[in-house]
Amino acid sequence: MGYQPNFFARTLSTPAQKQRSNLVAILVSDFSNPFQSYLFEVLSNTLQQHAKQPMLVNVKHEQDLDQAIMRLSGYQVDGVVAVAGSLAVEGFEQCLRLSLPLVTLGRADERGIISSVQTDNYQAGRLAAEHLLSLGLSKLGFVAGRNDGSASNERLLGFQHLITERLGEQALVLYANSYGYSAGFELAVRAIEAIRNLEGLFCASDALAMGVMDSCRNVSGIRVPEQLRIVGCDDVPQAAWQGYQLTTIAQPVGEIADTVMLKLNQIWQNQELAPTLTRLSPKLKVRRT
Amino acid sequence: MGYQPNFFARTLSTPAQKQRSNLVAILVSDFSNPFQSYLFEVLSNTLQQHAKQPMLVNVKHEQDLDQAIMRLSGYQVDGVVAVAGSLAVEGFEQCLRLSLPLVTLGRADERGIISSVQTDNYQAGRLAAEHLLSLGLSKLGFVAGRNDGSASNERLLGFQHLITERLGEQALVLYANSYGYSAGFELAVRAIEAIRNLEGLFCASDALAMGVMDSCRNVSGIRVPEQLRIVGCDDVPQAAWQGYQLTTIAQPVGEIADTVMLKLNQIWQNQELAPTLTRLSPKLKVRRT
């Protein structure tokens, strides 16, 4: 009959372990990154489907992180999911101190203190190489993203390993130092001579790949995919746009979100639980063959 | 010294009007719409800058709306901002019944019961027409978005009015029935013969415009902008990508967010306040001249 209990009062009264606020914070550092923004969307959807209310916390500067986490604990959130694209994992230790359940995405914790869900980036690199090699291409390159995280480096590693195994030589590496569209576009302008000699190019993100593609087509007149095959990484919704039809290594976003939910539920049910790192397999998504 | 008060307990104790939860809900219906997703991002940023915690509520189906609003009131949110792209304004009356401060975006309330911030869509249409006419073009068309909201229709109205005033004739209207990229792409494939005869095309959203553009360039071989000028509407971040360089009618997103903040603050300070409708002026953003 239209009555709505006060959730605040409820959490207040109930023995902390049994009833909860059902608030889960999603920490995002860089919304302009299409993949992070996509991940946020999927994640918040999954949370809602499990009757959790997502709270968004946008942390632009690393130094705001501690304060943001404090505020979250003030809101009695049941857990924190960190889409830690450009934030160092160490910054999240505050959560542990406050014993806030925490799962990070995007950057693994080397020390095994923090639970984390990752895409297997090494395998992603191998998949990309596998695909390009299977097309009979041999002059290959890689466009690296940010250098301060492990994602781009691991993708490169997997890519190079398979290429060295099969061809006995290394791929050319170009450094964009960012995962963004513009970085890809500008890199392709700058490094056009190197790119002209390539047959296949694996980019550390879809946005990079789209930037490179646009630059090749509209600035340098390189025909994609006829003269140059480009493979992206992430599989953001835009990669499917008919203008791009980007072949890409898809991160299993749905699976990532489900795993996050699973881990949170485990922590909630089980109080004490060793932090775990889960690596999920990426999948090759071939478009425009 | 690391102590964090429990916000819940605080709201509980304090005379409702003075201290608040500082939680503001953002209701979004369609995250796949790039403009809504962009608006959400800007909005949540503005809220955070005013020390408000954004809560995301994703309402896919109209029938879930009432329940979602009930839950929000259970969380004692201080206000609700509805990005009401595909939801009818009437659905939000529940907020009024619970006397939850409410501001809607994207769809105005005809009856003046609900506060709302809008871009002046009629003016947007006029601006687009003005621009195309100033380039000396006379064979003009419009790609309509969803028909159930007023946005697309008002843009069409402004567009047609100015064209009729200046040329004494009407622009061709094509119906995509959606604001999405794919709808634009497919429409341009379907209606290619009509489009071939045009010199300028105003699309009801940037995503539509990009879809049309890609279809023209990659399927039909129409050169954009040499043979056909395309003008979008919204100014999403992607419109600036070098591959598109889309001339567009920019919604004043920053101003919209600030106005929302202003209205919420007014309501909070002033208890009773007549609902107001604010129309903000769009701006022409010329790219690739």
Next chain:
DNA sequence: TTGAAAGCGCTACCAC
């Protein structure tokens, strides 16, 4: 089965 009371964390108020 139903009802009354205590207590969750905090703030407001009113004595002192």
Next chain:
DNA sequence: GTGGTAGCGCTTTCAA
């Protein structure tokens, strides 16, 4: 000033 107390809305527990 400064402490002590009541009460916010709810759940849990214990008594009738």
